[in-house]
Amino acid sequence: MVPLSWYIVLSAVVFSIGVVGFLIRRNIIIMLISIEIMLNAVNISLAAFSHYLQDIRGQIFVFFVIAVAAAEVAIGLALIIALFRNKPTLNVDEINIMKW
Amino acid sequence: MSFLNLNFMYIKPIAPELIITCIALILMLLDLIVRRKEVIALVGIIGTTLALYLTFKVYGLAGPQTVFNGMFVLDGYSSFFKFIFYINAILTICISLKYMEIEKAAYGEYYALLLFATAGMMIIASALDLIVLYLGIELMSLSTYILVGIIRHDTKSNEAAIKYFLLGGFSSAFLLYGASLIYGLTGTTNIGAIAAFISEKGFAGNQMLLLSMALFTVAFGFKIAAAPFHMWAPDAYEGAPTSITAFMSVGPKAAGFAALGRVFMVAFSSIKVEWSTVLIPLAVLSMCIGNIVAISQTNIKRMLAYSSIAHAGYALLGVIAGTNSGLSSMMNYMFIYAFMNIGAFAVVIMLRREGFKGEDLSDYEGLAKNHPLAAALMLVFMFSLTGIPPTAGFIAKFYVFMEVIKTGHVLLAVIAVLFSVASAFFYLRVVMYMYMKEPRGEVILTTSAPICIALAVTALIVIVFGIFPSSLLDFVSLAISG
Numbered sequence: 001m002v003p004l005s006w007y008i009v010l011s012a013v014v015f016s017i018g019v020v021g022f023l024i025r026r027n028i029i030i031m032l033i034s035i036e037i038m039l040n041a042v043n044i045s046l047a048a049f050s051h052y053l054q055d056i057r058g059q060i061f062v063f064f065v066i067a068v069a070a071a072e073v074a075i076g077l078a079l080i081i082a083l084f085r086n087k088p089t090l091n092v093d094e095i096n097i098m099k100w
Numbered sequence: 101m102s103f104l105n106l107n108f109m110y111i112k113p114i115a116p117e118l119i120i121t122c123i124a125l126i127l128m129l130l131d132l133i134v135r136r137k138e139v140i141a142l143v144g145i146i147g148t149t150l151a152l153y154l155t156f157k158v159y160g161l162a163g164p165q166t167v168f169n170g171m172f173v174l175d176g177y178s179s180f181f182k183f184i185f186y187i188n189a190i191l192t193i194c195i196s197l198k199y200m201e202i203e204k205a206a207y208g209e210y211y212a213l214l215l216f217a218t219a220g221m222m223i224i225a226s227a228l229d230l231i232v233l234y235l236g237i238e239l240m241s242l243s244t245y246i247l248v249g250i251i252r253h254d255t256k257s258n259e260a261a262i263k264y265f266l267l268g269g270f271s272s273a274f275l276l277y278g279a280s281l282i283y284g285l286t287g288t289t290n291i292g293a294i295a296a297f298i299s300e301k302g303f304a305g306n307q308m309l310l311l312s313m314a315l316f317t318v319a320f321g322f323k324i325a326a327a328p329f330h331m332w333a334p335d336a337y338e339g340a341p342t343s344i345t346a347f348m349s350v351g352p353k354a355a356g357f358a359a360l361g362r363v364f365m366v367a368f369s370s371i372k373v374e375w376s377t378v379l380i381p382l383a384v385l386s387m388c389i390g391n392i393v394a395i396s397q398t399n400i401k402r403m404l405a406y407s408s409i410a411h412a413g414y415a416l417l418g419v420i421a422g423t424n425s426g427l428s429s430m431m432n433y434m435f436i437y438a439f440m441n442i443g444a445f446a447v448v449i450m451l452r453r454e455g456f457k458g459e460d461l462s463d464y465e466g467l468a469k470n471h472p473l474a475a476a477l478m479l480v481f482m483f484s485l486t487g488i489p490p491t492a493g494f495i496a497k498f499y500v501f502m503e504v505i506k507t508g509h510v511l512l513a514v515i516a517v518l519f520s521v522a523s524a525f526f527y528l529r530v531v532m533y534m535y536m537k538e539p540r541g542e543v544i545l546t547t548s549a550p551i552c553i554a555l556a557v558t559a560l561i562v563i564v565f566g567i568f569p570s571s572l573l574d575f576v577s578l579a580i581s582g
Contacts, residue, residue, distance in 0.1 A: 015277055022266075035273055038273035041277070042276040045281070046283065048284075049283055049284035055288075060231070061279075061283070065276060068235070071238070072238070072242065072269055075242050075245055076269070079246075079261045082252050095263075097256055098260070
């Protein structure tokens with residue numbers, strides 16, 4: 001039996017990997033994947049809490065998160081394709097028409 | 101108790117949401133049959149008005165009605181925010197009809213997406229459960245991402261959508277992580293039950309609770325565009341179609357405040373001291389960055405974006421006060437802000453015509469000579485955004501500042517007043533350009549009946565509520581009592 005705290009630590013580590021990945025990588029696809037990693041870190045902790053508390057609510061939440069994440073990716077990729085048609089680049093540093 | 105027994109009692113409180121969703125779906129189908137976008141827009145306006153009527157009918161009458169196993173609530177608080185969302189949707193449809201044709205992006209699904217985003221906001225305002233809150237936020241955000249990037253042939257619009265999307269998704273993940281921690285701590289996702297559990301077990305100083313509160317602050321900070329989580333706002337506001345800039349500077353911001361008020365005042369009510377300590381620097385920083393950086397802007401949409409960051413700071417003061425009357429002053433602020441901001445954007449939209457952007461501040465030089473009425477309206481909105489009496493913007497600021505002073509944050513009120521004085525510089529610069537400079541070239545306004553109606557309504561409300569604020573204040577107080 002793996003104790004709850006291991007799951008929580010795993011979730012925190014995965015979430016941090018996602019945050020760091022989002023902040024330091026400059027490729028839009030990688031940034032999108034980093035967001036997905038963060039969402040899945042949340043899923044780990046929700047499922048672990050749900051099992052620990054013997055409460056089904058957390059797992060229902062996980063289903064909603066997965067469903068919404070799929071919709072989010074669909075929209076994100078659509079936006080990336082729309083951009084790519086006008087400007088063939090995936091580097092966010094080159095997407096800089098607007099600056100202060 | 102049977103949860104599957106879906107009778108009419110369950111449907112009635114969510115009737116406005118159902119109407120908005122159905123109308124949005126109908127609009128998508130209608131787009132295939134009808135070629136004229138005016139028809140689609142009209143159906144959208146009629147549907148929203150119907151929902152507004154239904155919400156108005158129950159407003160302030162009964163106490164809170166909770167349905168769907170405590171996940172959804174119809175109370176005065178949510179109803180008041182829904183008024184803001186309806187008005188936002190109707191006015192946005194009015195100002196975008198002609199404009200989207202000029203931008204060559206007159207798609208029918210534009211109106212459907214506007215209504216889907218509105219439905220999302222309404223769900224946020226009524227959510228009494230973190231799962232429902234999350235779904236509402238995503239429905240609103242996903243629709244708004246597409247709307248920002250709807251001018252597919254314009255790189256600026258694409259870029260704005262990508263930036264908004266990436267940072268919006270990033271902030272949603274923070275919201276979810278906060279929600280998962282609070283779920284682990286309390287074993288429930290119901291906002292009321294969370295509050296009961298925390299006060300019962302005396303978890304007030306728990307570190308996991310504080311961490312979760314901080315994560316929620318980050319997520320809501322992104323949604324309301326408060327500094328230091330405002331980085332997306334200027335780019336998204338500048339690149340988006342102007343009508344959508346008006347839409348998203350009011351709707352998602354008000355929805356963010358609705359969620360912030362609900363979660364912080366109810367679920368986190370036992371750690372009020374902690375969260376107000378976190379929100380105070382956020383408010384001060386928003387007012388500072390918003391007002392100071394706006395001074396150096398030459399693009400009016402970008403300037404209004406920074407101004408909207410500053411206004412998020414002012415409205416946050418109402419939440420920081422942490423009382424019911426503070427909350428109602430924040431709601432009052434968002435209501436008035438909706439009118440004055442959409443009004444200002446309506447004038448910006450009128451300057452846009454084929455082959456002429458009309459977004460630069462210098463385009464406003466001498467506007468009063470050629471178009472005295474448009475210039476006068478812009479003057480009213482700029483005065484109102486600054487907070488000069490007798491406009492409604494003054495009333496909004498006055499009540500928010502009064503509430504923070506009442507709760508003992510005198511220094512905070514002084515800072516807010518000082519920054520609001522600084523804001524006069526860039527708002528009144530527009531007025532100065534219009535009235536005190538010679539026109540550089542002929543500026544032709546693109547007018548149409550809907551945009552004139554929208555301008556008339558917004559200007560009228562801004563002036564009438566500025567002179568007679570008591571009716572509005574009575575209206576807001578109904579929200580907190582009922």
